[in-house]
Amino acid sequence: MFDLFIKFSSYLFVLYIVLFLYNGIALALDYAGLTKQSHTHAVFTGRTLIVFMHITAFLILSYNRETFAYNKDILIIGTLALAFIMVVNYLANLIYKDSCPLVWNCVFFLLDVGIIMLQRLNPALAFKQLIWIMLGFFLAMWIPVVLKLIPRFEAFEIMYIGLSFALILSTLVLGRKEYGSTNWIYIGSFSFQPSEIVKFLFVFYLASVFRKKIDLKELLITGGLSAGIVVLLVFQKDLGSALIFFLTYMTMLYTATSNEMLFVGGIGVASMASVVAYKLFSHVRVRVSAWKNPWADVDSGGYQIVQSLFAIGSGGILGSGLTKGMPLSIPVVSKDFIFAAVCEEFGTIFGICVVGIFILLFARGFSIAFNSKRRYYSLIAAGFTAMMAFQTFLIIGGVIKLIPLTGVTLPFISYGGSSVVVSILTIGILQWFCGWQHTLDEEEGTDNE
Amino acid sequence: MNSSKNSIKRIFILIILMFLLVIFYMLKIVVVDSKTMITNSYNPRINATDNSIKRGSIKDIDGTVMAYSEKKGDSYIRKYVDGTYSAHVLGYTGAGKAGIEANQNFTLQKLDNETFQRINSFLTGSEVEGNSVVLTVDDYLQKIGTDLLRTNNGAVVVIEVKTGRVLCMTSKPNYDPQTVAENWDILRESEDSPILNRATQGVYTPGSTFKIVTAIAGMRNITDINSFKYTCTGEDNFQDKVIHCYKNKSHGEVNLTSAFAQSCNCYFSELGKRVGAEKLRETADSLGFNQSFAFDLNTSKSTVLIEADATESELVETSIGQGKTTATPLFMASLTAAIANDGLMMQPYIVDHIENYSGKTISTNLPRTVGNVFSSNEVKKLKEMMVEVINSGTGFNANSEYFQVAGKTGTAENPNGADHLWFVGFAPAEEPEYAVAVVLENGDGSMNAGVIARKMLYNAINRKENQ
Numbered sequence: 082m083f084d085l086f087i088k089f090s091s092y093l094f095v096l097y098i099v100l101f102l103y104n105g106i107a108l109a110l111d112y113a114g115l116t117k118q119s120h121t122h123a124v125f126t127g128r129t130l131i132v133f134m135h136i137t138a139f140l141i142l143s144y145n146r147e148t149f150a151y152n153k154d155i156l157i158i159g160t161l162a163l164a165f166i167m168v169v170n171y172l173a174n175l176i177y178k179d180s181c182p183l184v185w186n187c188v189f190f191l192l193d194v195g196i197i198m199l200q201r202l203n204p205a206l207a208f209k210q211l212i213w214i215m216l217g218f219f220l221a222m223w224i225p226v227v228l229k230l231i232p233r234f235e236a237f238e239i240m241y242i243g244l245s246f247a248l249i250l251s252t253l254v255l256g257r258k259e260y261g262s263t264n265w266i267y268i269g270s271f272s273f274q275p276s277e278i279v280k281f282l283f284v285f286y287l288a289s290v291f292r293k294k295i296d297l298k299e300l301l302i303t304g305g306l307s308a309g310i311v312v313l314l315v316f317q318k319d320l321g322s323a324l325i326f327f328l329t330y331m332t333m334l335y336t337a338t339s340n341e342m343l344f345v346g347g348i349g350v351a352s353m354a355s356v357v358a359y360k361l362f363s364h365v366r367v368r369v370s371a372w373k374n375p376w377a378d379v380d381s382g383g384y385q386i387v388q389s390l391f392a393i394g395s396g397g398i399l400g401s402g403l404t405k406g407m408p409l410s411i412p413v414v415s416k417d418f419i420f421a422a423v424c425e426e427f428g429t430i431f432g433i434c435v436v437g438i439f440i441l442l443f444a445r446g447f448s449i450a451f452n453s454k455r456r457y458y459s460l461i462a463a464g465f466t467a468m469m470a471f472q473t474f475l476i477i478g479g480v481i482k483l484i485p486l487t488g489v490t491l492p493f494i495s496y497g498g499s500s501v502v503v504s505i506l507t508i509g510i511l512q513w514f515c516g517w518q519h520t521l522d523e524e525e526g527t528d529n530e
Numbered sequence: 531m532n533s534s535k536n537s538i539k540r541i542f543i544l545i546i547l548m549f550l551l552v553i554f555y556m557l558k559i560v561v562v563d564s565k566t567m568i569t570n571s572y573n574p575r576i577n578a579t580d581n582s583i584k585r586g587s588i589k590d591i592d593g594t595v596m597a598y599s600e601k602k603g604d605s606y607i608r609k610y611v612d613g614t615y616s617a618h619v620l621g622y623t624g625a626g627k628a629g630i631e632a633n634q635n636f637t638l639q640k641l642d643n644e645t646f647q648r649i650n651s652f653l654t655g656s657e658v659e660g661n662s663v664v665l666t667v668d669d670y671l672q673k674i675g676t677d678l679l680r681t682n683n684g685a686v687v688v689i690e691v692k693t694g695r696v697l698c699m700t701s702k703p704n705y706d707p708q709t710v711a712e713n714w715d716i717l718r719e720s721e722d723s724p725i726l727n728r729a730t731q732g733v734y735t736p737g738s739t740f741k742i743v744t745a746i747a748g749m750r751n752i753t754d755i756n757s758f759k760y761t762c763t764g765e766d767n768f769q770d771k772v773i774h775c776y777k778n779k780s781h782g783e784v785n786l787t788s789a790f791a792q793s794c795n796c797y798f799s800e801l802g803k804r805v806g807a808e809k810l811r812e813t814a815d816s817l818g819f820n821q822s823f824a825f826d827l828n829t830s831k832s833t834v835l836i837e838a839d840a841t842e843s844e845l846v847e848t849s850i851g852q853g854k855t856t857a858t859p860l861f862m863a864s865l866t867a868a869i870a871n872d873g874l875m876m877q878p879y880i881v882d883h884i885e886n887y888s889g890k891t892i893s894t895n896l897p898r899t900v901g902n903v904f905s906s907n908e909v910k911k912l913k914e915m916m917v918e919v920i921n922s923g924t925g926f927n928a929n930s931e932y933f934q935v936a937g938k939t940g941t942a943e944n945p946n947g948a949d950h951l952w953f954v955g956f957a958p959a960e961e962p963e964y965a966v967a968v969v970l971e972n973g974d975g976s977m978n979a980g981v982i983a984r985k986m987l988y989n990a991i992n993r994k995e996n997q
Binding site for chain 1: 534536545555563574648
C-alpha cells in the first residue's frame with residue numbers, strides 16, 4: 082500500500098511543481114504588465130503548493146517500512162522546517178517592504194526541495210542545512226537596517242577589492258584541501274569558503290567602479306584586478322568560482338558600457354586563457370577529458386559524471402519515486418551532484434521544472450536591475466543575478482555532462498553553509514533594491530508604465 | 531542609461547538560451563541516451579534487486595520459461611529451469627548480476643500498469659509482477675548445442691541470416707545459475723573461467739576462418755585475382771618467417787577457390803603479401819573488425835591490429851588469421867550470416883519482445899541492418915568457394931545429405947596447448963536460412979567443429995520445418 086502511495090506521489094510532485102511554475106510564470110507576466118490578475122491569490126497558491134509538497138515528502142520520508150510506523154523525529158524536523166518556512170516567508174514580506182513575493186516563493190520552493198532531498202540522503206545534513214538557512218535569514222533580516230544606515234556604500238570601492246584579495250590569499254595560509262581544491266578556511270572548528278564572501282565584495286567593487294563614466298586607464302586597472310582574482314582561484318584549483326567571477330565581470334562590464342567589442346574581446350581573451358590553463362594545469366585536463374569521454378575511464382576520472390548520468394537516466398521522466406532510487410551511489414551527492422539525485426527520484430520533468438523556477442528567479446532579478454533608477458543598484462542587481470545564473474548553469478550543465486564539471490554548489494538546494502547563507506543574503510539585497518525602487522516610484526508619484 | 535537597460539535584456543536572453551540548452555540536453559539523456567546507458571555494467575542499479583515484487587520471467591522464443599520468480603515467505607527467490615544449458619545467456623542474480631538478468635534488470639523489475647497492479651494486489655492479494663523478457667533463442671537448440679560440445683571448452687552460435695536473431699548461444703564450461711551465489715569463489719577462481727560467455731567475450735585467434743577476409747581483400751585489390759595461380763610446396767619463406775601448410779602438405783598449383791577449399795596457408799600468405807598491410811586492414815575494418823559491437827550481452831571487440839608499416843612476417847601471419855588478430859564466435863557468426871544474406875549484415879539480437887504481467891506484448895525488437903559489407907559479386911564468389919570447402923576441401927565433416935552446407939574451417943595455433951578448432955558456415959547454400967559459428971578449444975580430435983556445425987544447422991532447419 083505504501084508503494085502505491087509512493088507511486089502516486091511521483092505524479093503529485095510533478096503536479097505541484099508544474100502548477101507552481103505555471104502560477105509563477107503567470108505572476109511574472111503580470112508584474113511585467115503583460116496580463117492582469119489578482120496578486121494575493123497567486124502568491125497564496127504558490128505558498129500552498131510548497132506546503133503540499135513538504136507534507137507529501139515528509140509523510141514518505143518519515144514512514145518506516147519495517148515497523149509500519151511513522152518516525153517521530155523526522156516528523157518533528159519536517160514540521161519544524163514547514164513552520165519555519167511559513168513564518169519566515171511571512172516575515173520576509175513584512176520586513177522587506179514592497180519586495181517581490183514571487184521571488185520569496187521561488188527561493189522557499191528551492192530551499193524546500195533541498196531540505197527534502199537532504200533528509201532523504203543524509204538526515205543529519207538536513208538538520209544542519211535547516212540551521213544554516215535560519216542563520217541566513219536571521220542575517221538577511223538586518224540588511225534593510227544596515228542599508229538604511231549606510232545608503233551610499235559605493236564609497237568603499239578600494240576596501241572591497243582589498244578585502245577580496247586578502248580573503249582569497251588567506252586560503253594560502255589557513256586553507257585546507259577539500260575535493261581537490263584549496264578553497265576552504267578553517268578557524269578552530271569553524272570553516273567557510275572565502276570565495277563565497279568575495280562574491281559580494283567583487284560585485285560591490287565592480288558596481289562602484291562602473292557606476293561612473295570610466296576611462297581606459299580605469300578600465301585596465303579594474304580588468305587587471307579582476308583577472309588577478311580569477312587567476313588566483315584557478316591556482317587554487319577552484320575552476321568553478323574562477324569561471325563565475327569571470328562571467329560576472331563580463332556581464333557587469335557589458336551592462337555598464339554596452340560595448341559589444343569589449344564583450345567579444347573579453348570572451349576571446351578568456352578562450353586563449355583557457356587553452357593556456359589546459360596546457361598548464363593537469364587538473365584542468367583531467368576535468369576536460371572526463372567530460373569528453375567519461376566512459377573511457379569509468380574507474381577513476383569519469384566515475385562521478387557517469388554515476389550522475391546513471392542516476393538521471395535510470396530515474397527517467399517520472400523518477401523512481403522518493404526513497405526508491407539509489408542516489409547514494411553518486412559521489413558528493415549532497416553538494417555538487419544533488420541535482421542528479423533530484424532527477425533520479427523526482428524525475429526529469431521535475432528537474433526541468435526546477436530549472437524553470439531558477440529561470441523565473443533570474444527573470445525577476447534582471448527585472449529588478451532593469452527597473453532600478455539608481456545605476457549603482459541596477460549594476461549590483463544585474464551582477465548578482467548573473468552570478469547566480471552562471472553558477473546554476475555551471476553545476477547543472479556539469480552534472481548532466483553538457484559542459485565539463487566544475488565543483489560549485491547549486492544555489493539553495495545543495496548542502497553547504499557558506500553557499501546557502503550567501504545565496505539568501507544575495508536575494509535579500511535584490512529584494513531591498515526592489516522595495517527601494519517601489520518606494521521611490523510612489524514618492525515621485527510618477528508611474529513608469 | 532537606456533543602453534545599459536538593453537544590455538541587461540540581452541544578458542537575460544543569453545541566460546535563457548543557455549538554460550534552454552540544459553533542458554534540451556536533459557530530455558536527450560532520458561529519451562534518447564538512457565536506454566543503452568543505464569544497462570552499463572558500472573551502473574550499481576543493475577545489481578539492485580527488489581525482492582518485494584515478483585521479478586518478470588525469462589522465456590525462450592516458444593514461451594518456454596527459462597527463469598522465473600517464486601514467492602517464499604515475504605520475498606521472492608529466483609528459479610531457473612535447465613539453467614545450465616543457457617547459463618551464459620540467462621546470467622544470474624544473487625552474486626551481482628550477469629547476462630540477460632543484468633542487461634534486462636530494469637525491464638524485469640518494471641511494473642507495467644503499476645497503479646492498477648498495486649491496487650489489485652491490495653484488494654485481492656494478487657502478485658505484483660514485473661515485465662517478462664522473451665528471447666530469440668530456442669530452448670531445444672540450447673540443449674543440443676550444449677550437449678554437442680560435450681566436455682570440450684568452446685562456444686556455439688546460430689543466427690537467422692535474414693534477421694540477425696540469435697537462435698542458439700552456448701558456451702562451455704558452463705555453470706548452474708541457481709547456485710552461483712554458493713559456488714561463487716570456486717567459479718571465480720576456476721582457471722577455465724566458467725563465468726565468461728565465450729560466445730560473446732571469448733577472443734580467439736580466428737585461424738583460417740580469417741581467410742574469408744584475406745580473400746575479399748584479394749578480390750577488392752588484385753584485378754586478375756581469378757587467374758592468379760600459385761604453386762604450393764607445403765612451405766614458403768617470407769622474410770624471416772616460414773609459413774607451413776597444415777601437416778606440411780603440398781597443395782601443388784592452386785587458385786583462389788582451390789586454395790580456399792584446401793585452406794592453403796602458403797597461397798594466402800602470398801595473397802596477403804600482394805594485397806599489403808594497409809589494404810588488408812582496410813578490408814577488415816570495412817567488415818566490422820575493430821568496432822564495438824552493439825548487442826544485448828557484454829561483448830568483446832574483434833580486432834585486426836595490423837598497421838600500414840607492418841613487417842612482412844606480421845603481414846603474412848595476419849593473412850592466415852594468426853598473430854594478433856582476434857575474433858569472437860558471435861562476430862564470426864554475424865560475418866558469415868552477412869555472406870549468406872547477400873552481403874547485408876544484420877545486427878545480431880537476442881531479446882525478441884517484452885511481455886507485461888498479463889502476457890500482453892508491450893514492445894518488440896525489430897531486425898536492424900548494419901550495412902552492406904559485401905558486394906553481390908563477392909557474395910557469389912565466396913558462396914562458391916565455401917561450398918567447395920565442404921564438397922572437396924577441409925570441411926567435408928560438415929557435409930550433409932539433406933542440404934548443401936557452405937563454410938570454412940579454421941585451426942588456430944595455441945601456444946599453451948592443442949590448437950583451437952573453428953567452423954563457420956551456413957545452409958542451405960542456395961537459399962540460406964541459418965549461419966553458425968563453432969569454436970572448440972584444444973580440439974583433441976574427439977569432436978569436430980564441422981560435425982557440430984552440421985548438426986546445429988540440421989536441427990535449426992528441421993525444427994523450422996516441423997513448426
